[in-house]
Amino acid sequence: MELASFTTAGVGGPARKLVATGSEQEIIDAVGAADDAGEPLLILAGGSNLIISDAGFDGTVVRITSSGFTVNDDDATCGGVMVKVQAGQDWDELVEYTVRHAFSGLETLSGIPGSTGATPVQNVGAYGSDVSQTIATVRTWDRETRTIKSFTNFELKFGYRTSLLKHTTVNGSPRYVVLSVEFQLGLGRMGKPIKYAELARALDLPVGGRAYATDVRRAVLKLRSAKGMVLDPPDRDTWSTGSFFTNPIVSDSEASVLPVDAPRFPAGEEGKVKLSAAWLIENAGFTKGFGLETPRDKGTGGSSGSDAGVHSVGGRASLSTKHTLAVTNRGGASAEDLLRIARLVADGVERVFGVRLHPEPLLISCSL
Structure with missing residues (x-):
């Protein structure tokens, strides 16, 4: 089957073998079977962050379709709620649920296509936020040791659009296959402070101001739609x-030769700018x-x-x-x-x- 039908870009040739997995155990079994057979392995879920060759993939493609999430608000010491999400869960469905139920922290990440399991790999972010700010733990299958391994936020070594999970992935074949992701979210109808100037303007707020999370989500979806960044099949x-x-991160000296009107942003690293x-x-x-x-x-x-x-x-x-x-x-x-x-x-x-x-x-x- 052509993999193009499983990607948001609509490109990609056939897979030699395609296996759908709807549960944690099915994911582990399918990955283990491919590894036992010595087959190249590609993990596919929402398909929103992949460009697959026209020749396709000469190996096993494990398509993760697990979905659902559980909310634990019993532990008051965390200052909010813990939401454990299956890897194949649609990301924006999760964000919409958290906003509607007054869990704050994900509202600026509205409208991003793809699966929840992919978010820690890329440290997905938008409008001044990224998932590293709310992820507590990630549960994975370690293909090298053939055991379940859970990572804390610190252990994931998050950076700009990267993580330990991405660093240990080659040609779509990860060492650590994400099974579920647990988020720690605040309680309340107000969203987190707005750090991104464009979004602050859309909400008629100063940078650092706060708005209801529902209003933030609405503004983000409007901004993303205007840029063609919310999936809409009739819209090519x-x-x-x-x-x-x-966005490239360069040294101060490299940036100094650019035109003075070239935007520069803090990169979080001394001597570098984004x-x-x-x-x-x-x-x-x-x-x-x-x-x-x-x-x-x-x-x-x-x-x-x-x-x-x-x-x-x-x-x-x-x-x-x-x-x-x-x-x-x-x-x-x-x-x-x-x-x-x-x-x-x-x-x-x-x-x-x-x-x-x-x-x-x-x-x-x-x-x-």
Whole structure:
């Protein structure tokens, strides 16, 4: 079966073997069977952060479909509630539930597609928050020792869009397979202080101000929808992996040679700053909708990085018409089409500014 149907970008060739797993034990059994057979292994859940090769995956794909969560509010010492979530649980369904039940901490992460089990791997974040701020523990299957292993927040070594779980994953094959995630959330209808200026403006608040979590969720969904970052099948701008590139973190000296109006943000590391990938892309000359010609036979060739078959707007693959950080499937695009757009953008930014952009999604059996 083509894996494209299980990814938000709508690309990816066939799997040699596809196994659906709806419980923790089924996940462990399927992973163990693949390991016993010496098969390459790919873990797939929401498919929102993957670009899978057009050739597909020559091994076992374990599709995690476990769902559900439990709330424990018995322990008053934690200052809130503990919510244990199965790895395959839809992320935004969880966020909506927590907001409606006055559990605070996840409201700014509304509208992000994908599964809960993927969130600690990438340390998923948006609008000034990330999951490292609320994750208490992650329960995993350690494929090396063949035992259950639980990690505390500290042990996960969270960083910007990364974690120990990501560092120990190769080509979509993790050492530690996430089984469930436990969050510690506050109690109350007010959301956490708003750290992100764009969201603060949308809520008519100063940075650091607070609003009802329901209002925060509504504002976040509106902002994300305007950028094509909330899944909506009729809207081709949402056929993507979300932001394709991470915001680059560079040294102060590297940042000093950039134009003075290039945005800079604290990176959490001494002597380093975070840049805006979107600003770099746009100011390197790539507009919203920058894409490939269609149909395929109009000079697209096959050489990666070539500008043949590229024009300013439209085509079967392009940057989003709403947001230059997303590479989108306009209909009939291949994985290579999306990667070609990404290569052109990354090469162009490096040529103009000397900064190399790096992909946020996992690239399975393919590369930039």
